[in-house]
Amino acid sequence: MKDKVLRKLNILADAAKYDVSCSSSGSSRASKGGLGNAKSAGICHSFTEDGRCISLLKILYTNHCIYDCAYCVNRRSNDRPRATFTPAELAELTVSFYRRNFIEGLFLSSGVLRNPDYTMEQLNTVVRKLRNEHRFNGYVHMKSIPGADPLLVREAGLLADRLSVNIEIPSELQLKRLAPEKDFASVYDPMNLISREMLASKEERRKYRNAPRFVPAGQSTQLIVGASPDKDYSILKLASGFYDEQKIKRVYYSGFMPVNEYDNRLPVLTAPPLRRENRLYQADWLMRFYHFRYDEILDEQHPDLEPSIDPKLAYALRNPHLYPVDLNKATHEEILRVPGIGVRSAKIIVANRRFGKITMTHLKRMGVALNRAKYFILCGELLTGTKTLYPEQIRRRLAGKKDMAGKQLSLFEAAGTDLNQDKPSSLING
């Protein structure tokens, strides 16, 4: 019995690892006398060798699947070891890990077994067991199975802290080519259902304090970068739409892992496009915390993020007329747009100007990346030399240099880092 669970764990954790959206922030759930609670700042319990935060037990209920999506290791035409948990096994595994403080909760996804409704019902059973039998109040993120009955999705939303529906492929044309059983409707319908239910539940709770909460940590989605020829511009446009319209909390970008090489619908890659993935996260960060619109970051003429410089720097170089920014006078919004200045530093600068002039010493102490910022600011006595440098010269000096933005970003991605995922100014997670 123990060996059986160990074998399933090996297979079904391995099969789940490509889903990157494993964070645990944004929910708070009190303990109510049972086991556990959910914290609004996500907690990382460990870090994998690939540098990612382990917060949740990320696992599939089954890796059997009736579908055959080109980009997926679990597609039915692959010959690989398959396994399926029982709901009781999975609930017990989760609780035993949680009690030892290995994890923050469960991230439950699955291949499609028999049919979508049956699969969704199995996932709901696992979480129902956790909530009712084990009185588990920890964090639960569930995948909404494409094509499942709205009633089942609704039940999942009442059980889980977060639901996600992965779009995977950023355009419908490409999605249909790579996953013939799916289309945009199969993604957008459940997403819209979830955002409607969230709204309704908020409304209800305003009237009755004890009305049930529907996915208190909101919904997220993931898309695969580099499995299809879609441009960064259309990816950011899509993501921006998710944030605005479906009120999605997080969009995750996953560099395509070269799998299923035999399938000639897929591009030939030797390694996952990690650099591009990182640039997309930076651009996403700019939209969520620096108030950039997607069409300020890229446009039809510049449809791809530059690999050698971060997107904020690229924006500044394309818009030299907006700089230099006088840190002692400029608005918070203007300061946020200076390359090398983060959300926290911008806030400190604006809040403390009443005490005196901001100087380079202060910036250094705050951890501003002066190697980049210096070309774009006026600061006290210091005129930093933008007048004599043209954007092309700055670009040449900075291109390819390790940028702090990347570092900061991964910091927050992790700590929880996402310490506090939705407020980058608060300390992480460091």
Place this chain on the structure above:
Amino acid sequence: MFKQERIYTYDGSLDGLFCVVFRAFEDKVSPSAIIPRKAGYQVPLGEILPVDTVSSNAQRVWKKIIDRSDQKNARKISVAFLSERPETDMLLWRYLNKLFTHPYGDYYKNMLDEDVYEITQTARRVRMEVHRFQGFVRFQRTRDDIYAAAIDPDNDIVQLLAPHFKGRFSDRRWLIYDTRRKYGIFYDMQQISIVALDDDSFSLTSGNIRQNARAVDEDYYRTLWQHYYDAINIKERKNDRQMRSFMPVRYWKYLPEKDR
């Protein structure tokens, strides 16, 4: 205002440090060093004054901090005090001196001041370690159903972990023990108390409790967790540097997934 210089020693507690501050103000002396009288402490040459901890004096300093700033700031000071970075005591002295003597009412908010900024950063670093350890604590079940964990953090944070773990595991008894500072917190399903244990309660290399005290299933769950850790890794994305920066090597010894 301060003419002479003097070395102060205190008992290592926050109240003790406040008494140094109280005393320095009374004496109109600016400390040249402040040194906790902990095991093996060393004092540089100079005029030395050992300060006793008198709780009414500490209270007066505490009250003054709240008068000159607010509760939140007072809390920040007490968190910064737990930092074990060198020079933290002197930093606290300089900061409190400014707080008490500066004419502006809200000088404590002035992040352009080096000491104000440093205190804020120091408290932030301590809180960051608390946040990290909310994740890095690893419980093992004992035969009598206590969940026990060993930790060895950089700063003296074990007490700051209490509210988090009490909120999360209120239905079991648990213990979190700092093996370097040799004390811990124990929750008995009613309240939390400070405890000291025999030195051999935890292995100092693995953080494990003694084999005969471990519940029978413990090794199995440890194995499951190690397998999970390996299975979830994506080899093609190996990024050792990033992993180590989030989870520094000095924290590995008590983590079953890293200590192998």
